[in-house]
Amino acid sequence: MLTNLGLLLIRVFIGFTFIGHGGQKLFAWFGGGGPRGTAEWFESMGVAPRRPIWAIIAGAFEFVGGLLFGAGVLTAVGAALISIIMLDAIITVHAKNGYWVSNNGFEYPLITIITVVGIAMTGPGEYVLYSFS
Numbered sequence: 001m002l003t004n005l006g007l008l009l010i011r012v013f014i015g016f017t018f019i020g021h022g023g024q025k026l027f028a029w030f031g032g033g034g035p036r037g038t039a040e041w042f043e044s045m046g047v048a049p050r051r052p053i054w055a056i057i058a059g060a061f062e063f064v065g066g067l068l069f070g071a072g073v074l075t076a077v078g079a080a081l082i083s084i085i086m087l088d089a090i091i092t093v094h095a096k097n098g099y100w101v102s103n104n105g106f107e108y109p110l111i112t113i114i115t116v117v118g119i120a121m122t123g124p125g126e127y128v129l130y131s132f133s
Contacts, residue, residue, distance in 0.1 A: 003125065004125040004126040004127050005125075005127070006125075007119065007122075007123075007124060007125030007127070008072075008125055008127040010115065010119060011069055011070050011071075011072055011075070011119060011124055011125070012070050014066070014069060014070065014082070014112070014115065014116060015066045015067065015068075015069045015070015015071065015078070016066065016070055017066065018062045018063070018065055018066025018069070018070075018082055019062075019063055019066035019067055019070065020066075021059075021062045021063075021066070022058075022059045022060065022061070022062030022063025022064070022065075022066060023059075023063060024038070024059070025038040025055045025056070025058055025059030025062065025063075026055075026056065026059035026060065026063055033055075034055075035052035035055040035056050035059070036052055036055075037055075038052075038055035038058070038059070039051055039052045039054060039055045042054055042055065042058075045092075045093060047092045047093060058085060058088075061081045061082070061084060061085040062081075062082070062085055064078070064081055065077075065078045065079070065080075065081030065082040065085065066078070066082065068081070069082060069116060069119075071128065071129035071130070072124035072125065072127065072128025072129055072130075072131075073128060073129050073130050074132075075119065075120055075123070075124040075128075076120040078116070078120075079116035079117055079119060079120035080120075082112065082113075082116045083113045083116055083117060086109040086110075086112050086113045087109075087113065089106075089109045090106040090109050090110065094106035094109060
């Protein structure tokens with residue numbers, strides 16, 4: 001029982017966090033810039049040209065990935081979407097800064113990837129919104 005509660009806690013926390021990040025990019029929720037503001041932010045970091053399509057793609061990966069992962073529905077697909085966006089963040093922003101988050105390094109995105117992949121490999125636990133089995 002505690003294992004299933006632990007898996008639920010991890011999934012819901014990570015899922016809601018990524019729904020929020022995606023919502024910032026897609027809908028300007030939680031102080032986010034929406035597609036246009038996010039595109040400007042991406043360009044200011046040298047990550048992508050100022051085109052809202054990149055913000056929409058990133059936001060969709062985060063939002064849908066967080067929703068699936070948090071709900072425990074198609075958990076591996078949600079984990080893959082989250083992992084792809086975090087790997088992109090490592091490559092485009094954080095890798096040049098080293099490991100530690102205190103230097104804007106890749107510590108946080110890597111831990112996120114390892115966590116979601118680990119959950120996808122072990123399964124979401126018993127407490128899921130819907131099970132296909």
